[in-house]
Amino acid sequence: MNKPTDNDGGGAPVPGVKKYSRFLEFYKKEGGEKDMSSIEHSNGRWLFVTILVFFSIALSGVLSLLLGYWYFNRQLGQDRKYEVKVAVSGDPKIISGDELVYLVDYANLSGVELRDARIHIRYPAGFSLLSVLPEPTGDSSIWDLGVLSSGATGQIKIIGRILGEKDSSKTLSSVLYFVPHNFNSEFQEIGSTTGKIVGSDLSLALEIPDEMYVGEKVRGLIVYKSLRNEPLGNIKIDFENPSSFEILSSSVLLDPVENVFIIKNAVAEGEIAIEGIWGAHPGEDKQSIKLLGELGDESNFYRQSEIEKTMNVLRSDIESSLVANGSAEKSAIYPGDLLQYSLSIGNKSDALLEKIEVVFVVEGKSDFNNSHLRKDFRLLDWDVAKFNAPPLVKLLDIPKDQSFIFERRQMTWGEGEYKELAKLSPEGEIELSLSLPVTSSAAIKNLLGVDDFGRIEMESHFEVRVGKTGGKSLGQVIRSNSIRSILHSDLALDSAIRYFDENSVPIGSGPLPPEVGKETKYRVFWKLSQSFHESGTVSVRAVLPDGVSWAGNIRVGAGEMEYDFKNKVISWKINQLPSFTREISAVFDIALVPEAKHSGQILVLVPKPSIEAVDLYLKSPIERYGKTLTTNLEGDSIGQGKGIVGE
Missing domain, CATH: 2.60.40.10 (Immunoglobulins)
Structure with missing residues (x-):
């Protein structure tokens, strides 16, 4: 069937054909005048007209706004340069x-x-x-x-x-x-x-002796004053002192963490009475104590004034020194650790010291009210404490206004408890020692009655009381330095190495026990856990020994594990661990090829890994270590004991 055209008499018209034919007809005419009226125009003209009208209306609106703005500004600017004035003076x-x-x-x-x-x-x-x-x-x-x-x-x-x-x-x-x-x-x-x-408006002054002896208590005053004799509002005084100087007591509570005094709604003039001590000689006689004064509103404090006091610090004839786990200042302790104290007394005078008494005081402190604690809460396990000479032990009362203290215990040694304290010759020394286990994580949480908790620490010091010097009654009292032992996160790494899995299926390969010149592969398991305080920037690191190589097969539950082939360093890094992290694992394989010199030996496969992190609550570094893994395969029920290298 033929398609209808413009000349066909029947059939439905085909859209567009007629218009196209008219154009052809128009262009085919020769010699005649081109008649544009013969062309049938499309509906595009109406769209063009609509757009033109729309833009005309919009342009009129914009012109009206501009004219109004011009008129208003013309009205404002007819007679004056500034028609609306706002001026602030102060x-x-x-x-x-x-x-x-x-x-x-x-x-x-x-x-x-x-x-x-x-x-x-x-x-x-x-x-x-x-x-x-x-x-x-x-x-x-x-x-x-x-x-x-x-x-x-x-x-x-x-x-x-x-x-x-x-x-x-x-x-x-x-x-x-x-x-x-x-x-x-x-x-x-x-x-x-x-x-x-x-x-x-804030003026500060520090009244304290210009000369002090190590170990002897001194009293002083911090005086604050308004220069305009008006109430000062909120004051914060930062007490910047050398580490060997310690404030023992004060009429205004000293924040032990920030080392600041805060006085709210302070009047025009006031003072803070302090009692302090140089627990050890700082190395140089000339020392300075600095006070930084700040005024504050409800949310912020602003630095106002600064003063500095210089003094002479002189050595005493009787020296006392307290060390805990190798530190004479602040140290970190962890659940399950052993806290070891050493108390040293030295006679630097030319006279015989007699009837010496040593009083050691330990205080447990927290940053929350002790009303939340169970009455039997103890951070240290006193039942298994060990002494080189057993002391007399006494529990001391806790003042009602010091709710942050949860325990205060005193131990006393006299010549009856330690006969060397009866007499101490010139240049002679006496040392007392004691070791106290730190309570486990589970016990701490159970005794606290809360899952997560803040700062808990033990603060300790001792006093030496001398009855006679050179045969004369003296009654001199010398105080040692203080030590703060702060409980850190119980972040821990459990390490294991296996040849067989828990179902007795081999996951290693090669000879077992290992043999000289032959490769044996083992699988290493690292598991991180913690139960209080979040940890950040966690890094576990170990260096493989000679003869041990990296065999890959990495699987980590969080973070990233890398191996440095040049330095043979395995590193596992995690940005942050929540407070309650029961277990995050990393698994990898290593290979051992023993040499002839290793025959008959148990070899180290992975030396004890180091764990470094930051306790995010305390903003303090954490340093821990895992255990060393050997060919003896401790913990592998089938492979254990098969670690001696054969020929």
Whole structure:
């Protein structure tokens, strides 16, 4: 069947054919005038007209807005340069802690009224509002002015107290929002003033002897004062002292972690009584103690003043030294560890010391109220404590205002407990020792009654009391240095090596026991766990010995494991471990090819790995070690004992 054309008499017309034929007809005509009316136009003309109308309307709207804006600004600028004025004035030199007065002046100098006018004040950091006139209509920073008629003026008076560090700048700004008459857009005008802090209202002084002896207690005063004789508000005093100087007591509680005093709502003048001691000679006689004073609001403190006191520190004729696990200052302890103390006493005088008594005091402290603790909570297991000379032990009462202390225990040695204390010759020394196990993680959590907990530590020191010197009664008391032993996360690594799995299926290969010149493969299992305090930047590291090589097959539950072929270092790194991490594993294979010199020996396959991390609660480093793995395959029920290299 033929398709219908334009000349066909029957059939339905084919869309587009007629139009196309008309174009052909138009172009085929020769000699005649081209008649454009013979062309049938498409509906595209109507689309073009619609778009043209739309853009015409939009352009008219934009022109109207521009004309309105031009008209308003022309009206504002007919006679004056600035038609809406906002000016803020204040003292350019500021004394931190002092009262300040700011004036915010505003005026409508235009020829039209302004609607919906409001002022928004932006206060600088450290500013405390004391009074304002007139009162704000919203919060303390917003004033709704309503309609400002032409020529209207006004003023806001702000009185406040500002805190900041010396040489810092403080800016108070004011924004006036308004809508001009017969206009819908909002405009704004900004005014501000900036002042520089040139001094502080806080004055500090430290009254303490210029000369001190190691081991002897000294008393002093920290005096704070307002130079304008007005209440100071909140004060923080940082006590920066050499590590061998210790504050024993104070009339204001000293934060033992930050080493700061905080006085809230302080009056114009006050003092803090302190008692301190040089527990050991710092190495040089000239020493300095520094105080840093800060004033604060509800959320922040700002450094104000700094003083430094220099003194002479002299050696005593009686020396005392306390060491715990090799440290004379602060040390980390872990659940299940052994805390070993050494108390040393030396006679540096020319006289005989007699009737010596040693009193050792241990205090358990936490950063939470001890009302949460069970009464039988003990961080150290005193039932299995060991002494080179058993002392007299006494539990001391805990003051009601010191709820952060959960235990206070005293041990005393006299000549009856340790006969060497009866007499100590010149240049003679006496040493007492004791070891105390740290309670296990499970026991600590059970006794605390909580799953996760904060800072727990033991603080210890001892005193030497001398009855006679050179045959004369003396009653001299010398105090040792103090040691803080802080409980860290119980992060631990369990290491194992196997040839057979738990179902007695071989997962290693090669001869067992290993043989000279032949390769034996083993599988190593590392498992990390912890039950309190989050740990960060965890790194487990081990170096393979000669004759042992990396055999791959890595599987890790978290983090990344890498092997450095050049240095033979295995490293496993994890960004963060949650408080309750029961087990995260890493598995890898190693290979051993013994040499002739190894025949008849049990060989080390993986030396004890080191564990380094950060206790994220204490923000303190963690250093632990795993166990060494050998060819003896401890823990492999079938392979254990088959570790001696054969020929």
